[in-house]
Amino acid sequence: MIGYVGSRLFNAAATLVAAVIATFIMIRIAPGDPVLVLLGDLATPDQIAAARIEYGLDRPIYEQLLIYLGKAFTLDFGNSIIQGRPAVDIVAQRMLATLTLGAFTFALVIAAALPLGLLAALYHDRWFDKATSNTSLVVLGIPDFWLGLVFILVFARWMQILPSSGWSSPSSIVLPAVTLALPLIAVNMQLMRNEAIGVLNSNMVKILRAKGMPTSRIVSHHVLRNALLPVLTVGGVQFGHLLGGAVIVETVFGWPGLGKELISAIGYRDYAVVQACIFIMTFLVVAVNFAVDFGYRLIDPRLRRV
Amino acid sequence: MTAALEIERLNFAYSSSGLISSGAVALKALDNVSLSVEPGRVLGIVGESGSGKSTLLRTIVGLNRGYSGTIRYRGQTVDHAAGNARMAPFRAGVQMIFQDPGGSLNPFRTIRQTLTAALARAPSAAPERDRLGVLLEQVGMNASALDRRPCEFSGGQLQRLAIARALACDPTVFLCDEPTSALDVSIQAQILDLFAKLKNDGRAFIFVTHNLGVLGQIADTIAVMFRGRVVEVGPARRLIAEPKEAYTAALIAASPRLKHRGVLLENARARLVPRASATGSVL
Amino acid sequence: MAATAFSSRVPGMRLTFCEMLALGFVALFFVVGLAGPYLVDFNPAATDTAMRLKPPMTTLANGAIAWFGTDAVGREVARQVIYGARVSLLVGFTSAALAAAFGVLIGVWAGWAGRRTEQVLMRIVDIQLAFPSILIAVFLAAFIQPSLLSVIVILAVTRWAVVARVARAITARSLTRSYVEAAIISGESTLRIVRDCILPNLWIPLLILMSAELSLIILAEASLGFLGLGTPIDVPSWGRIISSGRNYLANAWWIATLPGLVIVVVVVSIGVAGEVLRRRLGSGAGAAL
Numbered sequence: 116m117i118g119y120v121g122s123r124l125f126n127a128a129a130t131l132v133a134a135v136i137a138t139f140i141m142i143r144i145a146p147g148d149p150v151l152v153l154l155g156d157l158a159t160p161d162q163i164a165a166a167r168i169e170y171g172l173d174r175p176i177y178e179q180l181l182i183y184l185g186k187a188f189t190l191d192f193g194n195s196i197i198q199g200r201p202a203v204d205i206v207a208q209r210m211l212a213t214l215t216l217g218a219f220t221f222a223l224v225i226a227a228a229l230p231l232g233l234l235a236a237l238y239h240d241r242w243f244d245k246a247t248s249n250t251s252l253v254v255l256g257i258p259d260f261w262l263g264l265v266f267i268l269v270f271a272r273w274m275q276i277l278p279s280s281g282w283s284s285p286s287s288i289v290l291p292a293v294t295l296a297l298p299l300i301a302v303n304m305q306l307m308r309n310e311a312i313g314v315l316n317s318n319m320v321k322i323l324r325a326k327g328m329p330t331s332r333i334v335s336h337h338v339l340r341n342a343l344l345p346v347l348t349v350g351g352v353q354f355g356h357l358l359g360g361a362v363i364v365e366t367v368f369g370w371p372g373l374g375k376e377l378i379s380a381i382g383y384r385d386y387a388v389v390q391a392c393i394f395i396m397t398f399l400v401v402a403v404n405f406a407v408d409f410g411y412r413l414i415d416p417r418l419r420r421v
Numbered sequence: 422m423t424a425a426l427e428i429e430r431l432n433f434a435y436s437s438s439g440l441i442s443s444g445a446v447a448l449k450a451l452d453n454v455s456l457s458v459e460p461g462r463v464l465g466i467v468g469e470s471g472s473g474k475s476t477l478l479r480t481i482v483g484l485n486r487g488y489s490g491t492i493r494y495r496g497q498t499v500d501h502a503a504g505n506a507r508m509a510p511f512r513a514g515v516q517m518i519f520q521d522p523g524g525s526l527n528p529f530r531t532i533r534q535t536l537t538a539a540l541a542r543a544p545s546a547a548p549e550r551d552r553l554g555v556l557l558e559q560v561g562m563n564a565s566a567l568d569r570r571p572c573e574f575s576g577g578q579l580q581r582l583a584i585a586r587a588l589a590c591d592p593t594v595f596l597c598d599e600p601t602s603a604l605d606v607s608i609q610a611q612i613l614d615l616f617a618k619l620k621n622d623g624r625a626f627i628f629v630t631h632n633l634g635v636l637g638q639i640a641d642t643i644a645v646m647f648r649g650r651v652v653e654v655g656p657a658r659r660l661i662a663e664p665k666e667a668y669t670a671a672l673i674a675a676s677p678r679l680k681h682r683g684v685l686l687e688n689a690r691a692r693l694v695p696r697a698s699a700t701g702s703v704l
Numbered sequence: 705m706a707a708t709a710f711s712s713r714v715p716g717m718r719l720t721f722c723e724m725l726a727l728g729f730v731a732l733f734f735v736v737g738l739a740g741p742y743l744v745d746f747n748p749a750a751t752d753t754a755m756r757l758k759p760p761m762t763t764l765a766n767g768a769i770a771w772f773g774t775d776a777v778g779r780e781v782a783r784q785v786i787y788g789a790r791v792s793l794l795v796g797f798t799s800a801a802l803a804a805a806f807g808v809l810i811g812v813w814a815g816w817a818g819r820r821t822e823q824v825l826m827r828i829v830d831i832q833l834a835f836p837s838i839l840i841a842v843f844l845a846a847f848i849q850p851s852l853l854s855v856i857v858i859l860a861v862t863r864w865a866v867v868a869r870v871a872r873a874i875t876a877r878s879l880t881r882s883y884v885e886a887a888i889i890s891g892e893s894t895l896r897i898v899r900d901c902i903l904p905n906l907w908i909p910l911l912i913l914m915s916a917e918l919s920l921i922i923l924a925e926a927s928l929g930f931l932g933l934g935t936p937i938d939v940p941s942w943g944r945i946i947s948s949g950r951n952y953l954a955n956a957w958w959i960a961t962l963p964g965l966v967i968v969v970v971v972v973s974i975g976v977a978g979e980v981l982r983r984r985l986g987s988g989a990g991a992a993l
Contacts, residue, residue: 126827126831129831130831130834133831137843138843141843141844141846141847141848142847144847144848145847145848252972252975252976253968253972255975256919256923256967256968256971256972256975257964257968257971258923258926258927258930258943258946258964258967258968258971259927260926260927260930260931260943260946260947261946261960261961261964261967261968264946264949264950264953264960264961264964265961265964267953268953268957268960268961272953272954272957351834352833352834355834355835355836355839356836358836358839359835359836359837359838359839360836360838362838362839362842362931363838363927363930363931366930366931367950377842377846378842378931378932378933381842381845381846381933382932389846393843393846396839397835400834400835400839401834404834479885482889483888483889484885484888484889505891508891509891512889512890512891513890517885517886517889519882519885519886520882521882524881524882524883524886525882525883525885525886526883527883527887527900527901528883529900529901529904530900539890542890542891586886590890
């Protein structure tokens with residue numbers, strides 16, 4: 116177990132380092148002087164000279180990389196050229212908004228996907244199952260930015276029951292969260308359905324049925340537990356998708372999170388903030404994957420012994 | 422007479438290693454195996470699953486790298502790492518027949534394509550006309566098979582075609598890995614007859630099986646393997662009639678009657694294992 | 705789904721009404737993407753402020769009917785969608801082909817080499833797959849000047865890993881087949897074995913996989929366009945049309961919504977078509993995914 120955790124931690128760290136190196140390479144590839152890329156076009160000659168020394172741009176490339184890695188892992192990404200304060204402070208603040216949105220979305224996904232998937236499994240091949248299957252297929256074909264705009268149009272413009280943008284009141288979270296949640300609900304519902312069908316067709320459940328156990332008890336005691344584990348395994352990947360979706364959905368709804376910050380920073384060529392965003396988002400993906408992997412091992416007795 | 426194929430003190434271990442941890446977990450699959458087979462003779466190798474008999478064949482043909490020991494083909498030492506020019510006589514001269522019927526036939530190509538490619542590898546491309554037809558006749562098929570693909574044949578036919586593919590290279594040695602186990606009994610007999618015919622042409626066979634009955638019919642010499650080692654080797658008739666090793670006796674006793682199999686084999690294993698760890702090799 | 709089923713010429717292969725409709729939409733998308741710009745004119749510079757923000761089905765000054773209405777500078781939305789289809793199709797196919805080629809190369813290499821090479825390559829694949837592809841695309845687009853080529857390359861970079869994983873699995877499984885072992889034993893060259901014994905196993909699963917990848921790439925291209933990180937301004941893109949309609953949601957809903965509807969129809973149709981493909985080519989191929 117300790118060896119396992121060690122190797123997982125190594126993987127997580129390696130991923131983070133790889134992301135920082137990739138960012139370093141991208142900055143070099145980007146057209147123009149790296150200093151201007153880092154500081155923006157508005158930098159004064161003094162600032163440029165100072166940055167050249169700070170980032171070691173007069174030194175060999177591998178030393179530059181080491182300096183860059185050192186800065187990244189001490190969360191020193193420099194100041195935002197737009198807001199004039201450390202990029203990491205801005206990003207830390209934005210992270211809270213994204214995590215709030217993420218938590219709310221996850222709650223929605225679990226509350227909707229599990230019962231729907233279970234129902235679809237219980238009514239396997241009946242109209243409910245077919246209808247939800249087809250709906251899922253369509254939902255997964257909908258671009259999330261467009262769905263968000265349609266929601267704004269319907270609920271904010273026409274019906275005027277929900278705010279369209281920003282985070283001004285608690286109800287502001289509803290539209291972005293629902294937009295983010297819908298595709299995830301579709302995926303998880305199908306996953307839950309398939310797992311539950313597998314369990315319902317297993318010999319174990321057949322025996323329980325033969326012994327006369329009521330369906331409700333079979334579902335609550337056996338199907339739910341056995342079907343839930345495989346659904347949880349993909350939780351890490353899904354968090355990644357959530358973060359990816361957040362980039363778009365936050366932009367649509369003006370939700371003050373990491374994704375919106377990243378896109379607007381790219382627009383302003385505010386590279387200190389861009390790098391900070393990339394680092395933090397990578398860190399979040401890696402950390403959640405690690406936690407899900409680790410937690411899964413604690414829950415599933417079959418894996419605990421390995 | 423020079424042996425067609427001779428192996429001396431062959432050792433091989435499967436290893437597994439992780440990306441970071443290079444601590445190899447070695448599994449000894451072949452332990453000092455020495456055997457040989459002359460032209461026109463059949464060496465049968467018998468043993469339970471995991472005894473290393475398939476590993477032996479795979480090591481001989483070069484599918485397992487990192488073995489130690491010597492493999493000699495017609496007196497010449499075989500070096501699997503050598504270039505194709507030096508290895509060509511061995512690669513044509515030693516042909517493998519697999520357990521899955523026709524497994525050596527590429528499912529995406531017609532029989533004609535497969536046989537033509539195999540003929541091209543033969544050492545002396547004899548300018549004989551209609552080689553394909555002759556080949557198919559030799560294995561009891563006819564030319565109508567040529568333009569079909571493997572999925573259109575039955576198991577027995579596929580095994581015949583696989584033999585035709587091997588035969589195309591005019592090999593000296595056939596390595597057969599359970600070639601009849603996946604076939605019906607009546608078809609098994611036909612294939613064994615085919616092997617007997619090829620044997621009479623002067624070709625050597627190493628015939629791996631878990632089925633002693635099959636070996637009784639075809640083998641001249643039988644080697645018994647257990648956990649990577651050759652436990653006993655001797656003339657087929659003698660070995661079956663009066664086995665010297667208790668494990669061989671148990672294997673023979675177990676094969677016709679399923680009833681006592683478990684107990685007898687367990688006892689024989691228990692007697693063998695402590696001794697094996699003490700002495701290392703039986704040969 | 706419609707209950708009526710039409711039997712097609714292939715035995716055992718029945719298409720429902722919805723599936724036929726989907727195949728029709730896919731065909732329409734291909735035709736419009738390929739030939740559309742030759743059939744209708746669209747000049748992004750030709751603005752007509754008198755005809756701005758007209759709702760769908762309006763008859764314009766020149767007598768043409770604006771099926772999808774007009775945008776803020778009086779250009780027809782439908783014509784932009786037709787031109788956008790070409791970019792969508794172009795980016796979708798070239799990106800998918802690039803991703804397939806690179807993914808197959810890496811996957812077959814990993815499966816063939818085995819051991820440490822395989823572990824290292826597959827670890828890279830796993831790391832990439834832990835990230836959602838849109839995030840990778842945005843990260844990359846942050847540093848690269850937007851151009852048609854850069855969008856194609858970026859989207860290919862985000863999709864190759866899935867292909868590599870499938871290609872590796874199929875290669876590894878092919879290698880255990882006797883006919884591949886027989887080819888190795890007889891000393892055939894690696895290239896020939898890969899070409900004759902391994903790649904033929906790959907085509908059908910790859911075709912099915914790429915049909916799914918195509919719709920994902922089309923969605924991603926639209927998303928990048930929406931975020932302003934996609935193709936440059938002079939190349940029309942579905943995502944950008946929708947983005948430009950954002951500011952007019954209150955008084956011109958059609959600019960943002962109708963092109964999006966087209967995306968939904970195209971993507972869902974490709975998904976259904978992929979399902980038909982999977983069924984026709986056999987479930988054995990689907991199991992490899």
